[in-house]
Amino acid sequence: MNEMPNLEQASDMTASKISAKKVQVYYGATHAIIDVDIEIQPRSVTAFIGPSGCGKSTFLRTLNRMNDTIDICRVEGSIKIDGEDIYDAKVDPVQLRAKVGMVFQKPNPFPKSIYDNVAYGPRIHGMARNKSQLDDIVVSSLQKAGLWEEVKNRLDEPGTGMSGGQQQRLCIARAIAVSPEVILMDEPCSALDPIATAKVEELIDELRENYTIVIVTHSMQQAARVSQRTAFFHLGILVEEGSTEDIFTNPKDKRTQDYITGRFG
Numbered sequence: 001m002n003e004m005p006n007l008e009q010a011s012d013m014t015a016s017k018i019s020a021k022k023v024q025v026y027y028g029a030t031h032a033i034i035d036v037d038i039e040i041q042p043r044s045v046t047a048f049i050g051p052s053g054c055g056k057s058t059f060l061r062t063l064n065r066m067n068d069t070i071d072i073c074r075v076e077g078s079i080k081i082d083g084e085d086i087y088d089a090k091v092d093p094v095q096l097r098a099k100v101g102m103v104f105q106k107p108n109p110f111p112k113s114i115y116d117n118v119a120y121g122p123r124i125h126g127m128a129r130n131k132s133q134l135d136d137i138v139v140s141s142l143q144k145a146g147l148w149e150e151v152k153n154r155l156d157e158p159g160t161g162m163s164g165g166q167q168q169r170l171c172i173a174r175a176i177a178v179s180p181e182v183i184l185m186d187e188p189c190s191a192l193d194p195i196a197t198a199k200v201e202e203l204i205d206e207l208r209e210n211y212t213i214v215i216v217t218h219s220m221q222q223a224a225r226v227s228q229r230t231a232f233f234h235l236g237i238l239v240e241e242g243s244t245e246d247i248f249t250n251p252k253d254k255r256t257q258d259y260i261t262g263r264f265g
């Protein structure tokens with residue numbers, strides 16, 4: 001006889017990491033994100049795709065309140081991470097951005113040493129009690145970002161002196177150093193050559209074991225390579241979200257079909 005599933009476990013397995021409901025984003029009078037509902041699964045990669053200006057980056061930035069830094073931007077609706085409303089007045093955006101880290105299009109290491117780039121967040125958040133604990137965090141973050149072997153003998157050199165691909169992996173190490181649960185990536189490979197892109201894509205695939213990753217990408221090939229779920233945005237609307245395989249082989253909406261077959265965008 002089949003064993004009855006443990007209901008608590010079963011519901012845990014399907015619980016979303018991020019749950020967004022009726023999200024609207026306005027820049028002044030411009031309604032940039034319209035009524036977006038999405039459930040983002042833990043420990044997986046979700047890709048946001050769609051033509052330029054459709055709102056992918058805007059929606060991504062709602063997930064760690066990065067839009068708070070834009071004066072004319074207003075967000076409405078509900079976004080919960082692990083069931084907690086991230087727009088609640090008692091949520092500290094600085095703590096939130098440690099839990100929900102971000103990697104940008106252009107690698108942006110600080111003008112500091114490789115070591116200090118990675119140690120920056122742990123120092124601010126008081127995560128290490130002494131130098132040896134800080135060293136441990138720096139080493140393990142660089143290891144997780146697949147960069148340790150390349151930089152272990154030059155930790156005192158400036159992060160800005162590395163290749164573009166190494167700089168981007170340094171930015172990923174910097175995000176990892178504050179023990180995030182979610183990593184948001186806004187076109188992280190668009191400034192990289194194909195070899196550096198392949199390395200970052202491999203890294204994303206490894207990181208999904210431990211982190212929930214959301215990536216904005218212009219490249220449908222990249223979405224197909226790295227993600228398990230794909231969300232297609234068009235004119236501020238989330239047209240369709242599903243398993244990456246379904247979105248690329250069997251889209252339900254004609255707009256998705258037109259986009260993936262290159263008819264627009």
Ligand SMILES: Nc1ncnc2c1ncn2[C@@H]1O[C@H](COP(=O)(O)OP(=O)(O)OP(=O)(O)O)[C@@H](O)[C@H]1O
Nearest residue numbers: 027030032050051052053054055056057058059070
């Ligand atoms: N800081 C801002 N101030 C005013 N309007 C903005 C701002 N950022 C984005 N927008 C507008 O919001 C809409 C969505 O832009 P967004 O950058 O989120 O789209 P996107 O899909 O990420 O585009 P791209 O692929 O070109 O980066 C666009 O109409 C854009 O002009």
